[in-house]
Amino acid sequence: MSKYFEIECSKNGLRVGKLVLDDLQLTTPLLVHSGRVNHYLLPKQVWETNTRALYYDPVIFAEKLGEKQLRDLPNLRQLFAWKGALFTTSGADEIAKLAKPRGYKANGVNFRLPKEGQLISLSPQDSLQLQEQLGADISEQLYRAVDYYSPIDDLTAGVALTNQWTASDSNSLFPVTGGGLKALHRKSIASLGGSRLFGYRITQTEQIDTVAEVKRNLLTVIKMLPSESLRVTKVKASLEQVIAALLVGVDVIYSDVAVHEAVTGNALVANGKRLNFDHARFANDWGVIDPNCGCSVCTSNYSRAFLHYLAKTDSPQYLNLILEHNLFWLNQFIIKFRSQIN
Known part of the structure; x- marks a missing residue:
């Protein structure tokens, strides 16, 4: 090699x-x-x-x-x-x-x-x-x-x-x-x-x-x-x-931060905050996880209310979607960090 x-x-x-x-x-x-x-x-x-x-x-x-x-x-x-x-x-x-x-x-x-x-x-x-x-x-x-x-x-x-x-x-x-x-x-x-x-x-x-x-x-x-x-x-x-x-x-x-946060139900958003859509306040929230995120979950317009539904029904899709978002978000976070050095 x-x-x-x-x-x-x-x-x-x-x-x-x-x-x-x-x-x-x-x-x-x-x-x-x-x-x-x-x-x-x-x-x-x-x-x-x-x-x-x-x-x-x-x-x-x-x-x-x-x-x-x-x-x-x-x-x-x-x-x-x-x-x-x-x-x-x-x-x-x-x-x-x-x-x-x-x-x-x-x-x-x-x-x-x-x-x-x-x-x-x-x-x-x-x-x-x-x-x-x-x-x-x-x-x-x-x-x-x-x-x-x-x-x-x-x-x-x-x-x-x-x-x-x-x-x-x-x-x-x-x-x-x-x-x-x-x-x-x-x-x-x-x-x-x-x-x-x-x-x-x-x-x-x-x-x-x-x-x-x-x-x-x-x-x-x-x-x-x-x-x-x-x-x-x-x-x-x-x-x-x-x-x-x-x-x-x-x-x-x-x-293993991307998987760890997803397994605990957390989606990473701006400033490193975590959103857990199991909470009742998301039941009628029709926004996406992060409007500034370009991941396939956010660009597909899956709403926070939909993610709340998946969380409350213990759907395995919840973890998968949150993980997909977290991976993309973390990778973009690193790209932004690099740009501050250049």
Whole structure:
């Protein structure tokens, strides 16, 4: 695969870049949505929301399918006929829930999938091959996942093992670990011996509780990274945390915010407000979700009253329509954010 990243302009610590993956060109900052969207919408519908990139966790995907072995997973691009970019995680966070402490070894990790799966021994190289099997355009190296708020001894041990696992593959994302401790971040990055990679994944961000801490930690790590490399992180399913990552100069942000808001019944509108049409006040509201939105839900003139009806009758169409709107709205939000940097 031919891929490269370059910064096209920058302003006050923020930047707009070009991420080229074979014939597909993406503009950063980029919000990469969870592959969960394919559970509710057809891939064609997802594409029509201007979504151009999805991310998957291979271990969670295997659990959803009830697989007993990771090697049985299909190529996601073929499965969903997806023509956009595909980002994958190493599965490290989910593995941490499945593996026993003694399962972590110098050469990889041993764990079992649910459904009485056989023991899986996953090496750092196996992890990269698995992500390639799934059809990933951007993959990440395996790391020892430790909770952000763990004691310093646990965080230190996590960094030490992750450093042992460092792969020679310079095209995959290098995982920067260490909780919120600057010294451990520096130790994590130092394991590369001065090598500059294609990109870095700042881990553990999705475990942080407050927006202020998200900003502080991301900014601390970013200052240690080569300016020309791709910066990637994953945040909670929260628009506020997405914005926090944007404001410190992250290039690629993984988040399940679109699905999360839809599942809770919320449609995103101007200024990040949420509308839940289950409320009685929408029963006779004939306006669309957002008159300034160009999504297919709003341009089809589906009224708030109609959405109220779907919500009150527990129609599955309610979640689908709200998700379609949220995806489009979030993608437009990112486009507007980029325009302020140019």
